[in-house]
Amino acid sequence: MSVRKRPGGGGGWEQSAVGVTAAQVRALLEPTGRDRSLVLLEGRTHVVATSSLSSPRYGGAIEVVSGRDLADALPSGPPAEQDLEALAARLESVIAHLGA
Numbered sequence: 001m002s003v004r005k006r007p008g009g010g011g012g013w014e015q016s017a018v019g020v021t022a023a024q025v026r027a028l029l030e031p032t033g034r035d036r037s038l039v040l041l042e043g044r045t046h047v048v049a050t051s052s053l054s055s056p057r058y059g060g061a062i063e064v065v066s067g068r069d070l071a072d073a074l075p076s077g078p079p080a081e082q083d084l085e086a087l088a089a090r091l092e093s094v095i096a097h098l099g100a
Contacts, residue, residue, distance in 0.1 A: 019045065019092040020089075020092045022087075024045060024047050024088065025070075025084045025087045026084055028070050029067065029074075030067075033071070034066075034067045034071055035051065036048060036067045037065065037067065038065050038070075039053065039062060039063050040095055040098070041061040042060075045064070048061075062098065065094075070087075
């Protein structure tokens, strides 16, 4: 998983102040989720359209992972709920190691 700093700032489809949620991971793994990214902005995680990351709205956002990268790293087929929760915890760990 990569972490990239992007210009831009604001909300998204899914957002959480406490960390990464299974719902956010699910949003990234939906068929349309390949064109979304999980970002960290102002202490909150958001799922946003990857194409919007270069907009001023997301200035200062850090891209944690794109839906495309996440889906490509997993076996095919829908993950179980416990898998979504485990992935969310792993992504939270990635963010914690950033010092966020």
